[in-house]
Amino acid sequence: MTPEEVGRRVVELLAPVEATASVSGGQGYARATVDVPPASWADAVRAARDDAELGLDFLDWLSAVDELADGFDVVLHLWSVAHRHGLLLRTRVPRDAPVVASVVDLFPGAAWHERETHEMFGIDFAGHGELRPLLLPPEFEGHPLRKEFVLASRVAKPWPGAKEPGESEAGGGRRPVRPPGVPAPGEWGTTPTPAGAAGAGEGPRGGTPARPARERPARAARPSTGAGQARSGAAPAADEAGPLGRPLPGELPTGPPRQQPDPEAGES
Structure with a gap:
């Protein structure tokens, strides 16, 4: 079915409910969008799922859009695995009382979507039964989106x-201004910045932590090598023998210098 046919089919199934259908998207991807009143929200989701021609049996996602004084748009996208077409259902709830029916009994996968929408927008889903925080800590105040x-x-x-x-x-x-829970600069060893610079404790420009000086261990005096002893004419000590009892370089026997052959001399 084309997006236009999907939208018309949903409107027919919801009659006499005042639902409007439109097509959104470009040439590459177009989809049907159907706006329904909040009282018919769950009925529209059920009709789209159970109708054989539509076959919208897969819940893709559910979220909301803040329209300021006009309220909130609750948006649900369904997809048909068999027919490979989608539907965007949308309803608008008032800002002073944002309540809409839950669709968890129709699509159990909507539970997390409704919990996230509840804590981000403050929209209540009647019949959900477990709208506890999903992403934010329980002590968080307000709705970030x-x-x-x-x-x-x-x-x-x-x-x-x-x-x-x-x-x-x-x-x-x-x-x-320091974020909540961040200690003052003097409490964790930062160096304050000069006057007129950025506030201390606000990132790389706000002072650097004071690092203690690192002390390097003193190196032990290295014993003199056998080569140095050979040059000075002193014999190596008994405890300075080479590894595995091998003689040090200064203890190697030396002989007369090797004579190089004279290239001008002929063979005898």
């Missing part, structure tokens, strides 16, 4: 900002 959520990076560095004071007309420069 909401557009009104203040990013920590904007607190540590104004946006737009500058790397150094005076480099931007906005009067940038890093503010001396």
